[in-house]
Amino acid sequence: MEAIVSQAWPEWSGTLRKRSGGWNNTTYFVENSEKRAVLRIYDTHKDRNKIEFEHAVLQQLGQRVLRFKVPVPILTTTGETMVQIGENGKFACLFQYLDGDSPMEEEGSYLESFGEATGILSEVLSAIDPGLTPVYRPYYELQTSYPLCSVEVMRELCMNPPEPFTDLRDELMMLFNAYEDIIGSLNELEGLPHQLVHGDLNASNLLVNSEDPVQVSSLLDFEFCTYDLRVMEPAVILSGLLGHAEAEKKIRDFCRGFSRYIRLTPAEINAISELMMLRKIDVFLHFVSRYLEGTDEYQILHEQTKRLSADLIQLSAGTAEILVILQGEQGSARRL
Template sequence: MRKRSGGWNNTTYIVESGGRRAVLRVYDTHRDRGKIAFEHAVLQKLAAYDLPFKIPVPIVTVIGDTLVQLKEGNGKFACMFNYIEGNSPAEQDSGFYPSFGEAAGILSAVLAETDPGLPPVYRPYYGLAASYPLCSREAVNGLYANPPEFLLALVPELKVLVEAYKNIADSLDELRGLPHQLVHGDLNPSNLLVDTENSAQVVALLDFEFCTYDVRAMEPAVILSGMLGHVEEQRIIRSFWRGFSSRITLSRAELQSIPLLMLLRKVDVFLHFLTRYWEGTDEAVVLQEQVKLLAADVTQLSGGTAWLEEILLSGNG
């Protein structure tokens, strides 16, 4: 077993035995069998499609299950997936975005037709209050009014995030009327693999842990939100959108909602890491770093998105 670096929510190992390889995942942040069962049901349904890229396929145990509960480690769940050949994109590489867009569009179209046969456990992004019960408006306002010592130097950044949280909370109802379907919900360069010989070609989409029913436009919004601040931001967004929109046509209302959904993603990540800090899952330094990064992105989104809307409404980028 070789432990892989990276990842906030799980511990991952490469397992080798008898010339075979697999990926072992240990779920570190929850003990909810239902969440994993839904994820695996989606993956097993997707495995029946002839997709032009690979997805993880759960390996079944000798008793026919796809997960086990460990006797050690406080009863954490673990599972194994087939090993997929490929490389994580290099941080400085941007040539894979057209392929990424097309792959994400294909996945979105297929997920729209997929019925895992189980109720989802994760709530849609706009269900902030139910998803993060610790993060009431009063609690988040209290964090800003009386920040812990390690956040004292980040009070301006905290203000940006708290204001964004309050503003987005007042806009959530308008999202409920948009088209809904299954979404991956966490697609980004860390959750894909590119070809070992051709780094511009995406060969796998990974980590379906947060797959749930949500606004269809949330899928590209999550991805686009991760491109903010990139040195080639507008170019890679155009490249991604060219690939995505070649596979999926969103309504004008959906396209116009994407900047708001991108802001929702940033607020959701803030509440996610704030919850992890309050629950004792993460050290203070993790929340400190996230506050810096997220505030910068929210400031950019708040500064105007006319350029982004022009790209989205142009259709082919």
């Protein structure tokens, strides 16, 4: 990795320190006596078009004056934003280092700022044209996005689980039932407003100000940015807030911040409950695909199945409350 940096980005040459965490990529901090950067290795695909789309969006965002920062690719000596490495053909890219801290898992003081940042980002992305065709499909195109996860394959996996998953029959059945319900209603979503969305905003993809941790300082990881439903952006975030300590306050804080910048239509608000469920099923299919193609050992899917089935129970119990809070904050914002 050090050789790659010194050849493709010689002025950034330095020592590398691997960052822990992350499901889809490997990340290194690159440090020398004068500056720091972040090296990213794309582990789950070798598709140049996906990365070019992501980088085109980031380069345009980097030219905007925003209240938060985004990772901007650093060009190689040949003027590209990425290099292909080794015999495995994976791609690597270098980003400017962004100061800040990852929020603590149960910390919620930054949620109003996060809502504001999400609203601002949504507003800005609606006006950006990267000039490229996205590779990632909208969330509601599940069957196109996950060709390994046909209804037949999912039925067999969930109703007749193989040995590593036989202790999760109830959880798998719950997820399969939700999958079938979602598949039957996806066509109704296509008429909602569409635009560019980040698609994976959550606590692991942001930084807060080290001196003032209630303020979001950066939004990260735009790998899955694509054209999708505008309302999918808050739906992804809200789907992850249930079940945590002080969930109602966190949801209210996020919705208050978001509603200062984005006015959702009644149809978008009504779709939130279905879209939160769609997010959970999308994550499930993502890890099923990784298991079927051999990217992950069975333990990863086992862990995700338990977590996601518990999330479905939380959604079932808390969705109505989310809608009431969101409608209230959207209404309050309109009166300001």
